[in-house]
Amino acid sequence: MLDNAGFVDVRMGEQVDVFSGSVHESSAKNFETFGLTIFGRKPGG
Amino acid sequence: MCNAHVRAPNRILEMTMVTNVSPSAVDIEQLRDNVKSKYSDVATNPEEGFHFHTGRPLAAMLSYTAEDLEGLPESAIESFAGTGNPFSWGRLRPGEVVVDIGSGAGFDSLQAARHVGPGGRVIGVDMTQAMVDKAIEGAKDMGLANAEFRLGYAEALPVEDGSADVVISNGVINLTPDKMSPMKEIYRVLKPGGRIQIADIVVHIEVPQEAKDDIDLWSG
Numbered sequence: 001m002l003d004n005a006g007f008v009d010v011r012m013g014e015q016v017d018v019f020s021g022s023v024h025e026s027s028a029k030n031f032e033t034f035g036l037t038i039f040g041r042k043p044g045g
Numbered sequence: 046m047c048n049a050h051v052r053a054p055n056r057i058l059e060m061t062m063v064t065n066v067s068p069s070a071v072d073i074e075q076l077r078d079n080v081k082s083k084y085s086d087v088a089t090n091p092e093e094g095f096h097f098h099t100g101r102p103l104a105a106m107l108s109y110t111a112e113d114l115e116g117l118p119e120s121a122i123e124s125f126a127g128t129g130n131p132f133s134w135g136r137l138r139p140g141e142v143v144v145d146i147g148s149g150a151g152f153d154s155l156q157a158a159r160h161v162g163p164g165g166r167v168i169g170v171d172m173t174q175a176m177v178d179k180a181i182e183g184a185k186d187m188g189l190a191n192a193e194f195r196l197g198y199a200e201a202l203p204v205e206d207g208s209a210d211v212v213i214s215n216g217v218i219n220l221t222p223d224k225m226s227p228m229k230e231i232y233r234v235l236k237p238g239g240r241i242q243i244a245d246i247v248v249h250i251e252v253p254q255e256a257k258d259d260i261d262l263w264s265g
Binding site for chain 1: 094096098228235240242249
């Protein structure tokens with residue numbers, strides 16, 4: 001998706017189990033849901 | 046008939062930032078109203094308890110340090126509801142222009158304003174008036190003149206073309222039914238060579254279309 005939007009040098013950070021211990025922890029696990037960080041750059045400059 | 050997938054909680058629906066991005070058929074205006082209502086509660090009653098983590102415990106989970114939080118108003122910390130730490134990709138540079146999409150009560154924006162200093166500028170955008178009001182008060186409390194907050198949507202950022210060095214966001218794009226729309230907006234507002242440092246959610250098991258199209262599962 002980020003590539004399709006035109007970004008380059010796209011990188012993903014570590015995934016974090018952000019729903020661990022929350023009300024919907026089990027549902028989150030059903031979908032293997034994680035928080036993560038993303039870096040990307042607009043070409044040029 | 047429900048199954049485990051259809052019982053997916055909000056914020057787990059259609060969060061496939063990286064893989065499947067098929068749009069949802071939910072009514073966007075109704076979805077926005079529902080999300081505004083939920084996050085107005087996060088702004089005004091942060092102690093209420095939500096299906097996602099908030100506040101200092103969440104910040105610690107996401108590796109924000111005590112130094113990061115030092116000097117931030119409690120109003121910004123208590124309503125924090127992110128999904129990662131955009132600054133894990135690096136501290137922002139002095140003088141940079143930053144756009145924070147879904148700035149909430151200002152948790153990341155106020156930190157960004159400290160990073161970029163008086164020669165830089167932060168524009169926080171949020172669709173929830175209660176959050177914008179809270180962020181403005183937070184900036185005043187900190188004496189920051191380089192942070193401003195605007196009411197607006199991720200899909201139609203109230204920001205000039207090619208004006209930002211960096212766009213940050215934290216747990217917000219997953220709440221938009223068509224992920225490409227905010228991505229195009231981010232691209233539009235960035236300067237050539239500008240960068241994104243965003244945090245969001247990824248799901249590794251595809252959410253069924255019927256669940257994506259059920260608005261109650263987005264913001265219940």
